[in-house]
Amino acid sequence: MTVMEQRGAYRPTPPPAWQPRTDPAPLLPDAEPYRVLGTEAAAKADPELLRRLYAELVKGRRYNAQATALTKQGRLAVYPSSTGQEACEVAAALVLEERDWLFPSYRDTLAVVARGVDPVEALTLLRGDWHTGYDPYEHRVAPLSTPLATQLPHAVGLAHAARLKGDDVVALAMVGDGGTSEGDFHEALNFAAVWQAPVVFLVQNNGFAISVPLAKQTAAPSLAHKAVGYGMPGRLVDGNDAAAVHEVLSDAVRHARAGGGPTLVEAITYRVEAHTNADDATRYRGDSEVETWKQHDPIALLERELTARGLLDDAGVETVRQDAETMAADLRARMNQDPALDPMDLFAHVYAEPTPQLLEQREQLRAELAAEADQEGAQR
Amino acid sequence: MTTVAAKPATMAQALTRAMRDAMAADPSVHVMGEDVGTLGGVFRVTDGLAKEFGEDRCTDTPLAEAGILGTAVGMAMYGLRPVVEMQFDAFAYPAFEQLLSHVAKMRNRTRGKMPLPLTIRVPYGGGIGGVEHHSDSSEAYYMATPGLHVVTPATVADAYGLLRAAIASDDPVVFLEPKRLYWSKDAWNPEEPTAVEPIGRAVVRRSGRSATLITYGPSVPVCMEAAEAARAEGWDLEVVDLRSLVPFDDETVCASVRRTGRAVVVHESGGFGGPGGEIAARVTERCFHHLEAPVLRVAGFDLPYPPPMLERHHLPGVDRILDAVGRLQWEAES
Numbered sequence: 022m023t024v025m026e027q028r029g030a031y032r033p034t035p036p037p038a039w040q041p042r043t044d045p046a047p048l049l050p051d052a053e054p055y056r057v058l059g060t061e062a063a064a065k066a067d068p069e070l071l072r073r074l075y076a077e078l079v080k081g082r083r084y085n086a087q088a089t090a091l092t093k094q095g096r097l098a099v100y101p102s103s104t105g106q107e108a109c110e111v112a113a114a115l116v117l118e119e120r121d122w123l124f125p126s127y128r129d130t131l132a133v134v135a136r137g138v139d140p141v142e143a144l145t146l147l148r149g150d151w152h153t154g155y156d157p158y159e160h161r162v163a164p165l166s167t168p169l170a171t172q173l174p175h176a177v178g179l180a181h182a183a184r185l186k187g188d189d190v191v192a193l194a195m196v197g198d199g200g201t202s203e204g205d206f207h208e209a210l211n212f213a214a215v216w217q218a219p220v221v222f223l224v225q226n227n228g229f230a231i232s233v234p235l236a237k238q239t240a241a242p243s244l245a246h247k248a249v250g251y252g253m254p255g256r257l258v259d260g261n262d263a264a265a266v267h268e269v270l271s272d273a274v275r276h277a278r279a280g281g282g283p284t285l286v287e288a289i290t291y292r293v294e295a296h297t298n299a300d301d302a303t304r305y306r307g308d309s310e311v312e313t314w315k316q317h318d319p320i321a322l323l324e325r326e327l328t329a330r331g332l333l334d335d336a337g338v339e340t341v342r343q344d345a346e347t348m349a350a351d352l353r354a355r356m357n358q359d360p361a362l363d364p365m366d367l368f369a370h371v372y373a374e375p376t377p378q379l380l381e382q383r384e385q386l387r388a389e390l391a392a393e394a395d396q397e398g399a400q401r
Numbered sequence: 402m403t404t405v406a407a408k409p410a411t412m413a414q415a416l417t418r419a420m421r422d423a424m425a426a427d428p429s430v431h432v433m434g435e436d437v438g439t440l441g442g443v444f445r446v447t448d449g450l451a452k453e454f455g456e457d458r459c460t461d462t463p464l465a466e467a468g469i470l471g472t473a474v475g476m477a478m479y480g481l482r483p484v485v486e487m488q489f490d491a492f493a494y495p496a497f498e499q500l501l502s503h504v505a506k507m508r509n510r511t512r513g514k515m516p517l518p519l520t521i522r523v524p525y526g527g528g529i530g531g532v533e534h535h536s537d538s539s540e541a542y543y544m545a546t547p548g549l550h551v552v553t554p555a556t557v558a559d560a561y562g563l564l565r566a567a568i569a570s571d572d573p574v575v576f577l578e579p580k581r582l583y584w585s586k587d588a589w590n591p592e593e594p595t596a597v598e599p600i601g602r603a604v605v606r607r608s609g610r611s612a613t614l615i616t617y618g619p620s621v622p623v624c625m626e627a628a629e630a631a632r633a634e635g636w637d638l639e640v641v642d643l644r645s646l647v648p649f650d651d652e653t654v655c656a657s658v659r660r661t662g663r664a665v666v667v668h669e670s671g672g673f674g675g676p677g678g679e680i681a682a683r684v685t686e687r688c689f690h691h692l693e694a695p696v697l698r699v700a701g702f703d704l705p706y707p708p709p710m711l712e713r714h715h716l717p718g719v720d721r722i723l724d725a726v727g728r729l730q731w732e733a734e735s
Contacts, residue, residue: 152510163478164510168502174468175503178475185431185457186479204495208468215463370513371547373571376601376648 043252050245050257054289057264058326066264068332074111074263075323075333076341081107081131082320083345085294087352088130088144092298096356098149101128105293108263108319109225111135113193116270124163124176124194128225132195136160140348141355150360170200173209173222180218180277191277193221193270199230201244210285214251219277221270222285225260227292232305248285260288261319264326291317364390407588412560415589416446416522416578419564420484424454427482430568432459434469434486434522443488444524444583466496470521474503477517484568490525491534497542504573505548519573520564525553526619526669528581528716530709536580537706538670540618543575544646544679550600551646553577555621557587559644562598570600579619603650605657609639612663612729615654615680617643620667620717627722636726646676654680655687662693663729667717672700694730 057063085104091097103110106128114135117123125133133143137160145154146165153164163179166172176194183190200206201224213220224244228235241247248255254276258269266288273284291314295302302311327333368375368383375383424430432450434442438461441448451459462469466487473483487493493500500521508516527536543551550572554560560578567574606621607628614624621642628638641657643650658664664684666677677698684696699717707715 151512152506153512153514156514157478157511158514164507164515168498171471171498171502174471174499175475175478177468178472178477179479180475181472182476182479182481185481192475205467205471205498208463208465209471211463211465212468212472366512370509370511372508372550372648373516377651378649 045249048249048252048254050243050248050255050287054257054259055265055269056259056262057268058262058322063264063326063330066268066326068330070267071264071323071327072332072337073115074108074267075320075327076344077111077115077135078107078263078320078323079341080345080348081111081135083349084131084134084140084352087349088147089294089298091144091353091356094357097144097147099297099299100130100147101297102294103128103131103292105314105319106225106227106260106290107131108266108323109195109223109260109288109290112263112266112270113195113223116267116274117191117193120161120188120190121274122161122163122176122179122190122192124172124179124192125165126169126172126195126197126200127165127167128197129165129195133162133165136162138162140352144356145360148356148360150362151366170196170203170205170209172196173200173205174212176220176222177209177213177216177218177283180213180220181216184219189278191219191221191274193223193274195223195225197230198224198226198228198235198238198244199233200224201247202230202238210248210251210253210283213283214253217280217282219280220283221273221277222283223270224285224287225290226287227260227290229292229296229306231296231300232302234305243287245285245287251285253283253285256284256286258286258288260290261317261322263319263323290319407590409586410557410589411584411586412554412557412578413444413446413583415557415561416564417448417450419561419568420447420450421453423484423565423568424450424458427568428458429480429482430458430484431476431481432484432486433462433473434460435462435464435488437461437486442486444580446522446524446578446583447486466493467499470496470499470504473519474499474507474517477519478515482518482520482568484520484522487521487523489531489535490523490537490539493521493523493539500543500549500575501546505546508572509548516571517573518571520567520570520576521573522564522576522578524580524583525577526579526581527706527712528619528669530712531580532709533706536709536712538668538701540577540646540668541670541675543577544676548573549647550574551577552600552644553579553618553646554644555579555582555606555618555642557585557589559598559642561589562596563600563644565597566600569597574600577618581619582622585622598644601645601648601650603641603643603645603653605639605653606642607638607640609637609661611636611638611661612665612726613639613641613654613657613661614665614667614722614726615641615643615657615684616667617646619669623718624667624722627719627726630719631723631726634723634727638726649680649683651683651687654684658684658688658696659691662691663726664688664692664696665699665722665725665729666696667699667722669701669716671703672698673703675700694728697725697728699725 110131142154245255438451
């Protein structure tokens with residue numbers, strides 16, 4: 022049976038016999054976001070996993086702080102911080118097997134790094150020495166996608182292709198609350214459901230699309246509810262609860278891998294920093310709101326759990342902090358070196374073979390560079 | 402070795418055959434789009450492919466062009482070679498963000514690590530009595546997008562040869578199919594399909610000494626007709642069929658114009674901001690001292706495509722072409 026056939030052959034339905042094609046009830050998200058930390062479910066959580074999540078969260082926050090500092094030093098053109106959203110970023114990377122694929126949006130540098138991509142290569146786009154700095158095939162991470170939600174259909178197509186080839190591969194695609202208003206979000210979810218593609222869609226609902234709050238973005242009961250319209254399950258999770266996000270995403274990945282099709286996960290979180298270093302968040306939200314969310318901080322939540330269960334002591338906290346500092350120092354040192362630039366690269370990858378017109382333009386630039394070098398030489 | 406005599410075949414049949422041969426030769430070739438499976442496409446260009454190769458290789462997708470192209474990008478990322486059908490020129494517009502931001506740029510963005518071997522077939526142009534949104538000449542949009550190859554056949558043999566080349570290409574190719582030539586027939590031997598035509602080479606369809614008509618796709622037969630009619634006026638016109646708009650074959654075009662000293666660019670697309678402006682500029686820049694007259698353009702008017710009962714007034718015809726040829730400053734000759 023082909024992948025296409027298994028969705029059922031077309032059968033004309035006589036008008037009086039109408040009934041829903043699938044029962045919507047099991048697809049509906051729970052009334053409350055799923056939580057683990059601070060609940061009874063926490064006792065069942067794997068201590069090793071919790072420690073790993075904690076270390077990655079701390080490292081992630083330090084990475085965000087370092088990257089933001091690099092914008093002030095002129096080493097990065099811009100940085101969209103995911104501070105406050107580290108639980109989603111880290112869990113998205115950790116739930117995947119090596120053979121799986123991650124499709125990040127522009128705010129998901131942390132997920133890319135947590136997946137194993139070199140921390141400097143992950144910043145190439147934002148430093149501006151090229152667009153995608155890493156080889157997407159090395160860690161199976163698609164390029165960071167700036168046009169909102171456009172990476173979602175790619176994830177669906179890739180997962181579908183893998184399935185057609187008989188490969189046991191899942192794609193996890195990340196998008197923000199604003200991105201769910203884009204047409205590509207709709208089309209990707211629809212294709213994924215029709216094809217039963219092994220995809221997990223993670224919406225990080227961080228409250229804002231730059232300055233526009235969710236209330237101006239959607240009238241849906243929740244973003245997770247949107248899944249029902251496509252015939253896939255929607256799951257709602259506390260996006261600041263790393264253990265909960267990890268569990269919900271793991272379930273969705275397992276479900277997809279087993280042939281159960283796609284899942285839409287909405288993680289409720291908060292963008293603690295402004296949209297980017299160039300944004301002024303005080304124009305559209307008050308400090309008290311930010312402070313409220315800081316009381317529900319993903320690192321503090323996890324630390325409280327680990328400490329209460331005797332899985333983390335002061336020495337443990339210090340070790341994790343030191344590791345994060347080492348990472349940041351290394352990142353700082355490497356980012357303080359000027360990247361190697363070769364203007365001739367501009368023409369190298371437009372086509373497999375440059376067109377005759379590009380060859381002419383390449384020679385033009387070469388001549389301009391030679392003239393520039395001559396002038397500089399003469400001035401010295 | 403037995404040879405089968407060439408017999409009349411339509412451009413649509415040659416396109417179907419090209420996809421069939423490509424699918425048989427390479428299991429990574431997948432055809433996808435609206436109605437391409439069971440129905441065989443609204444123009445029947447994918448007729449029989451789903452039956453022969455199965456629905457996983459020739460897939461009826463949901464009705465969503467951005468989704469079709471976006472998922473095809475993902476499939477290409479995973480090593481497949483998708484051949485996407487956009488049902489009509491104007492129906493391709495929802496897919497433009499995927500086309501411009503990802504299809505055209507992915508190789509460049511990733512320094513060549515992630516090329517996208519994609520073919521996007523777009524039936525284009527008018528002259529078939531289509532109601533609105535079914536007759537656009539959208540080639541200028543594609544030409545203006547670095548990273549895309551843009552190809553359009555005018556003959557049955559080229560339809561086969563260029564589509565095979567497009568599917569084999571490791572770069573994305575926008576393959577523009579002139580709708581009104583789908584049913585045009587040439588003697589063509591489907592048992593021994595023509596060789597794959599290299600993308601990027603124009604061809605001289607008709608040799609002449611007086612002036613060059615530079616054209617492509619649906620306007621090629623019109624220019625051939627005009628060249629025949631021009632004999633009565635004493636003009637011996639050369640017709641260059643570009644076949645590939647990107648890459649552009651400056652060499653063949655300029656060699657022709659240098660021989661004839663005069664040129665008219667002919668296309669259905671509107672003149673303002675259309676392909677003819679670029680072509681005329683290129684020819685002028687390269688052949689200025691060989692030119693006896695400014696390069697002229699014969700194009701569709703700068704209008705939204707007209708309703709079918711008026712479209713004949715819009716489309717460049719033999720008379721409009723000959724009028725332009727007449728304005729190529731022949732006074733200087735006498």
